[in-house]
Amino acid sequence: MKHIFAELGSAEMDKRYYESDVEQPGIRIVEELLAKGIAKKSQGATVMDLEEFGLGIFLLLKSTGASLYSTKDIALAYQKKADFPDYDQSLYVV
DSSP states (O other): OHHHHHHTTOSSOSOOOOHHHHHHHHHHHHHHHHHTTSSEEETTEEEEEOGGGTOOEEEEEOTTSOBOHHHHHHHHHHHHHHHOTTOOOOOOOO
């Protein structure tokens, strides 16, 4: 993995994040977006309408309430901003 970071111009990974760490916070954030009217229910699922930006409909939670990668990615973005307020680059390694 070191060679990948070197190729991208980064010497090392500052912090590792795991899906299990951001799933529940992601669900809470989606619930907040729903309460604020930023997200909405559609056919039982929770979505954000991003049509005005040319991005279509963004699925946040399944109709069963199960989270998706998008749910976790939102929480991860919040967490990274809290951990590194001045960051200018974020890499996802999967």
